[in-house]
Amino acid sequence: MITMKDIIREGNPTLREVVPEVELPLSDDDKTLADEMLTFLKNSQDPEIAEKYNLRGGVGLAAPQLDKKKRMIAVHIPNMDPEINEPTFSDVMINPKIISHTVQDACLRDGEGCLSVDREVPGYVVRHARITVTYTDVNGETQKKKFKNYDAIVIQHEIDHLNGVMFYDHINKVQPFAINKDVLIID
Numbered sequence: 001m002i003t004m005k006d007i008i009r010e011g012n013p014t015l016r017e018v019v020p021e022v023e024l025p026l027s028d029d030d031k032t033l034a035d036e037m038l039t040f041l042k043n044s045q046d047p048e049i050a051e052k053y054n055l056r057g058g059v060g061l062a063a064p065q066l067d068k069k070k071r072m073i074a075v076h077i078p079n080m081d082p083e084i085n086e087p088t089f090s091d092v093m094i095n096p097k098i099i100s101h102t103v104q105d106a107c108l109r110d111g112e113g114c115l116s117v118d119r120e121v122p123g124y125v126v127r128h129a130r131i132t133v134t135y136t137d138v139n140g141e142t143q144k145k146k147f148k149n150y151d152a153i154v155i156q157h158e159i160d161h162l163n164g165v166m167f168y169d170h171i172n173k174v175q176p177f178a179i180n181k182d183v184l185i186i187d
């Protein structure tokens with residue numbers, strides 16, 4: 001079971017590497033890794049399990065955060081409507097690629113954090129408002145999906161991890177909350 005001790009922190013050079021594609025068809029080890037990554041996110045969102053194992057809540061996790069140099073990310077985004085128990089999106093994305101995006105940008109009003117960063121870094125993290133992503137799923141099927149709003153932000157945060165990019169790289173160093181007027185602010 002993945003716990004916080006398995007997640008590498010900023011300063012580890014792996015977080016700054018562009019990691020290679022996952023070889024297909026998936027090996028048994030990679031299938032196990034994919035399953036464990038998604039299970040970590042579900043555990044981290046379960047109050048009892050998270051407390052028992054001292055897990056930080058996460059909606060996304062990239063293999064390099066586990067010191068695994070592979071282009072693999074897990075995403076498990078709960079529905080904001082507490083009445084709806086189903087996540088808005090939950091999958092492991094292998095060799096994900098943003099094939100198109102809007103000119104319009106977006107950012108989270110509250111900024112971003114990272115399981116590999118044990119500090120607050122305030123500021124707007126400006127990203128594409130909507131993206132189209134292709135990836136291979138754990139069954140070897142090619143997927144092409146469109147994402148917007150929070151889901152698009154999370155997936156871009158995770159794909160950044162495959163390219164050695166940290167969320168604070170996107171924050172304006174001089175004016176962290178300066179954004180141009182047509183950037184969509186997501187609550």
Ligand SMILES: O=C(O)C[C@@H](Cc1ccccc1)[C@H](O)SCc1ccccc1
Pocket residue numbers: 057058059060061062108111112113114115116153154157158161
């Ligand atoms: O470190 C990671 O990659 C996982 C991040 C992803 C993320 C953070 C902020 C904005 C978008 C994506 C964790 O999910 S950070 C913890 C968290 C948990 C719930 C909601 C927002 C952030």
Ligand code: NI
Pocket residue numbers: 113114115116157161
């Ligand atoms: Ni992160």
